[in-house]
Amino acid sequence: MFTNTMIDWGFVIGAFVPYVVAAACHNGHLSTIWRTSLGIGVVFPLILFVLRLRLKEPEEFKRNSMRYAKTPYSLVLKFYGFRLFIVSLIWFIYDFSTYSFGIYSSTILANIFNDSSAPLTTIFGWNTVINLFYIPGTMLGGPFSDLVGPRWALIIGVSVQAIVGFIMAGDYANLSQPHMVGAFATVYGIFLSLGELGPGNNIGLLAAKTCATGVRGRYYGIAAAIGKVGAFVGTWVFPHIEAAGGKNAVATAQYPFFVSSSLCILSAIIAFVFLPNVNQDTITYEDARFRAYLDANGYDTRQLGLRKGESLEDQPGATHAETKS
Structure with missing residues (x-):
C-alpha cells in the first residue's frame, strides 16, 4: 500500500496532469504542454x-547491517547470485511491458481514434481512465x-494477465x-x-x-536497476514490435x-520453478542462514551491525591479538 500503490497513483497523476495542462492550453502550444x-x-x-x-532504520536492520x-562480495554472489538473477529477470520482464504500455497507451488510443482529429484532451482523458485501472489491481x-x-x-497475476492479453490481441480488430x-x-x-x-x-x-x-540494499538496488533497464529497452523496442506489423x-x-x-507466461514459469x-x-530465516554461511566460510560475523566509528575491538569476544591488529 505504501510502495507500489503510490507508484500507481503516480501513473494516474502523470496521465491527468497533461490532460489538465492540455485543457488549459486549449489543445495547442504543444511545447508548453510537455515542458x-x-x-x-x-x-x-x-x-x-x-x-x-x-526516516530511521528499524533495530533489526541495524543489528544485521553491513x-x-x-562486504565479502564473492561469498555473497555465490550465496545469492542466482536468486538475484531470477528476481532481476522477472523485474526486467515486468518493466519491459508495463512502462512500454503505460507510455504508449495514448498512442494506442490515438490509433483507435484513427484520423478523426481527436483533441489531446480526449486522448489524455481516456489515458487517465486506463491508468486508473492500476489502482484496483x-x-x-x-x-x-x-x-x-x-x-x-505473482504467478497467478501474470498467468491471468497473459490470458487477457491474448484475448485482446485476438479480438483487437473489433475492440479497435x-x-x-x-x-x-x-x-x-483489466490487463x-x-x-x-x-x-x-x-x-x-x-x-x-x-x-x-546485510545485503538487502544492494540486492534490491541491482534488481530494481535491471528492472528500469527493462523499462528503457521496452520503450525502445516497442515501436519496432509495432513496426513489424x-x-x-x-x-x-x-x-x-x-x-x-x-x-507473462515466461515470468510465471520462472517464478514457479526458481523463486x-x-x-x-x-x-x-535468511539472516540466520546467511550468518551461518559466512561463519562457515571464515567471515567474522561480529562485523554485522557495526555502527559508524565502531570497530571489531569494540565487540564482545575480541581478543588481545585482534585488538592489536
Missing part, C-alpha cells in the same frame, strides 16, 4: 527525497498477496473500432490491473525479502500484446 507536465513531475520526487532523509563492515493485490503469499500472487473505445479501455485496464496485482505488487517485495538484511494496422497493435502475454515462498519469518 509544463515534466516540470510538475519534478516536484513530487523531491518531496519524497526530503521525507526519506528523515554498512560499516567489509494494486489495492486488491495487497490482501491477495497476504492471503496466498507473494510468490503465488472508435465506437468500442469504452470496451477497449475496460479490457486493457494492466492484473499486472499490478501480480508482479507490480510483489516483485519489489520479493526482492526485499529473498535475501539477508507493417501496413496492417490491426497486426501493428496485436504484436505488442502477443509479446507481452508470452513474457522461494516468502512469509512473515523469511527475513529472520
